[in-house]
Amino acid sequence: MASTQFSSPRSHAQQATMAVSGKPGSVKGGCSFGRAVNFSRKHHKGGLRVRNVATRLPETQVSPETQVSPEKGGGNERKLAAWTSIRQERWEGELAVQGEIPLWLNGTYLRNGPGLWHIGDYNFRHLFDGYATLVRLHFQDGRLIAGHRQIQSEAYKAAIKNKKLCYREFSEVPKTDNFLSYVGELASLFSGASLTDNANTGVVRLGDGRVVCLTETIKGSIIIDPDTLETMGKFEYSDTLGGLIHSAHPIVTESEFWTLLPDLVKPGYIVVRMEPGSNERKVIGRVNCRGGPAPGWIHSFPVTEHYVVVPEMSLRYCAQNLLRAEPTPLYKFEWHPLSKAFMHVMCKASGKIVASVEVPLYVTFHFINAYEEKDEDGRVTGIVADCCEHNADTTILDKLRLQNLRSFSGEDVLPDARVGRFTIPLDGSPYGKLEAALNPDEHGRGMDMCSINPAYLGKTYRYAYACGAQRPCNFPNTLTKLDLVEKKAKNWFDEGAVPSEPLFVARPGATEEDDGVVISMVSDKNGEGYALLLDGRTFEEIARGKFPYGLPYGLHGCWVPKK
Ligand SMILES: CC1=C(/C=C/C(C)=C/C=C/C(C)=C/C=C/C=C(C)/C=C/C=O)C(C)(C)CCC1
Ligand SMILES: [Fe+2]
Secondary structure (H helix, E strand, O other), rough: OOOOOOOOOOEEEEEEEEHHOOOOOOOOOOOOOOOEEEEEEEEOOOEEEEEEEOOOOOEEEOOOOOEOOOOOOOOOOOOOOOOOEEOOOOOOEEEEEEEEEOOOOEEEEEEEEEEEEOOOOOOEEEEOOOOOEEEEEEEEOOOOEEEEEOOOHHHHHHHHHHOOOOOOOOOOOOOOOOOOHHHHHHHHHHHHOEEEOOOOOOOEEEOOOOOEOOOOEHHHHHEOOOOOOOEEEEEOOOOOOOOOOOOOOEEEOOOOOOEEEEOOOOEEEEEEEOOOOOOOOOEEEEEEEOOOOOOOOOOOOEEOOOOEEEEOEEEEEEEHHHHHOOOOOOOOOOOOOOEEEEEEEEEEEOOOEEEEEEOOOOOOOEEEEEEEEOOOOOOOOEEEEEEEEEOOOOHHHHHHHHHHHHOOOOOOOOOOOOEEEEEEEEEOOOEEEEOOOOOHHHOOOOEEEEEEEEEHHHOOEEEEEEEEEEOOOOOOOOOEEEEOOOOOEEEEEEEOOOOOOOOOOOOOOOOOOOOOOEEEEOOOOOOEEEEEEEEEEOOOEEEEEEEEOOOOOEEEEEEEEEE
16 A cells, blocks of 8 residues: 655656656655544534544555657646546545545545556557546545556557557547558458447446446447446447447436437437346337438437437538547548438337427537427427537637647637527427527636536426536536526636536435535646546535545546445
């Protein structure tokens, strides 16, 4: 058992060297540290809370493999760790907490994301290429215990073993030695063998309690233990649906699991459902694409109580780009504005399509929520679906190249985004609407990485939490609470810091939509990382817990309540 703290400012390159050499600052020899405990208890409106005046930090574990990326460009000062590889084969430790963690908050927040962007001295290009990294925050009786671990996908293990990229990632393709192996490569691409299983995008808790990390490849569905972050094995689908890719964000509740399988051969989407406790997806229906040579990219989609909404955007998969060795500006995709854009609505019970409307062009990766609109007689007249919309501009994909993220010069380069609100009539009209749900200036014209109170999934709702922007910036840098009724936003900001997706956790017994806390993890400008708790209602800081090292950026999280 060992721990480390980087006590004096050092460049990432220096830190990396030390990790390898075992000299001071190296994690190899590490040391444990502890401070006196002094829990002062006091009564609060919401019940008894613990104030951590000084917290005993039990011995932390730092894996001997802990390594910081050798990417170039760092000065001598410590700087933002968000875009830096932090390899932790297994780290655990209690975090010193400033402020008060509500005593009702008992459970585990898990965050997944691509936190390791190099193999040896080869640096990956794109944010989405990195190897899956789990960070865990376990809240118990006012204390906060953290963990950090790499997911042991085949792609990751092969890269570590062979010291080179072995599977196709978002923008990276393994080098082929000669023509014959290229032919073999093509075959393995069509069979899916060369595609990655690097489950670096999200993490969900299924209704039956299993916790699964996901990406866009079906084979990249990996079960993990939420207590130890250990990789348990592949989530094997027991049906015969086949296919290689699916939506990275299934809709998951205690009783439902929905996902979409894009069909690249006969352009369309298969809508499937899986019961808790089962590994068998059942086909509920199919949507045929109305435009373009291939289906639009489906990273996520929304549902209402009775319907599945299937977006068809003009940013479409591209078979040729899937085959290419070098990335194109749109990676595996192509922009087909002439193919138009559509929203389809399928009845969950019958699999019938009840609406298929043309909408203005859009670019979205994350839907926020959707709900049904009813007339006075309770008949559903339309669907409203909200998303983080990039003003029909695909350049955000290029902005997420690591080189761009690592080279912020103070220029305002983050493209504008908004809360895009689709209105889809169910009366057979051919067109739907898309407009901003609130003035984008409310959130600095940055908008992505969203969550809601899960009790409001598919229902009329008022609040959403997301990352917005305080400009100038090159990446969303605020945490934002959106009030979609008052059309206002509250923004939290720490200059120079990058916060990850805010996740809302409701207070048990809450009756108000925003009664709960918002959890995020922040990489700050000093190279440090901290877990942050905001009050869901006031959006003010309640507590933070500092990590003894800087945190890489992470994408999506989930909440696992106490057993
Ligand atoms: C698309 C294919 C693949 C991989 C896809 C992956 C890993 C996609 C990941 C997408 C993510 C994480 C999207 C997040 C978007 C966040 C945004 C826009 C934030 C904006 C902030 O302003 C392969 C599996 C590699 C191959 C098949 C095709
Ligand atoms: Fe996502």
